[in-house]
Amino acid sequence: MSKSNxxxxxxxxxxxxxxxxxxxxxxxxxxxxISYHDVPVNLLADAQKSPDYLKVNPVGFVxxxxxxxxxxxxxLAILEWLEEAHxxxxxxxxxxxxxxxxxxxxxxxxxxxxxxxxLSVMRRHSQDKDEQILWARHWITAxxxxxxxxxxxxNPGKFSFGDQLTFADLCLVPQIYNAVRFTINTDQWPLLHExxxxxxxxxxxRAAHPNKQPGxxxx
Numbered sequence: 001m002s003k004s005n006x007x008x009x010x011x012x013x014x015x016x017x018x019x020x021x022x023x024x025x026x027x028x029x030x031x032x033x034i035s036y037h038d039v040p041v042n043l044l045a046d047a048q049k050s051p052d053y054l055k056v057n058p059v060g061f062v063x064x065x066x067x068x069x070x071x072x073x074x075x076l077a078i079l080e081w082l083e084e085a086h087x088x089x090x091x092x093x094x095x096x097x098x099x100x101x102x103x104x105x106x107x108x109x110x111x112x113x114x115x116x117x118x119l120s121v122m123r124r125h126s127q128d129k130d131e132q133i134l135w136a137r138h139w140i141t142a143x144x145x146x147x148x149x150x151x152x153x154x155n156p157g158k159f160s161f162g163d164q165l166t167f168a169d170l171c172l173v174p175q176i177y178n179a180v181r182f183t184i185n186t187d188q189w190p191l192l193h194e195x196x197x198x199x200x201x202x203x204x205x206r207a208a209h210p211n212k213q214p215g216x217x218x219x
Contacts, residue, residue, distance in 0.1 A: 011036040012066040014056055016043045017213035020114050020174035021075035022063040026208035027170050028079050032086040040215035043119060076110055079167055091167050101154055102161050105168035108150060109175045113143025117178065133182060140179050147172065148189040156191050158198055173199045
């Protein structure tokens, strides 16, 4: 477990229970052993557009984290800060080229897959619910197929990078959750499917799971 720094002894996480970006940050905080105060933000009710929340994060996205009175957004930036401020247990390998491989995997999800099937993007694409679902399935399938190929060309093991849990896994597992939500069978990608199952067995991953969060709607 990481020892809390004086500079990060007071922390509030603004997040939505089913948000992929929120899950990856929650999971990172759990791994590092850092406690935080929960503030749920209901995206379905457009709470992220409220004047109060825009004071926290002016761009209106979740998650956002408040550290001793200062607020910051963007899940990947938060995770990178977390690794620098609380380096143990490490979520990036030491070698620069190995870090490059891990970041390539994480960005395949966080840049090439997850944003395209966000609620706001689907609504912009179409107001028809069936068309939204088709859109999400298309981009999730393309993104996870690409991730599987990157795994085959990389260094998979128990996790996306050998036997070390990394940022790549923190991005992958929430996207697998989204795939299942949209009734996509992840068995077609055996490497990432098995990695996802191993991750979901970890206590920190389970604690960060959407169903365990305030505001969760167990449908």
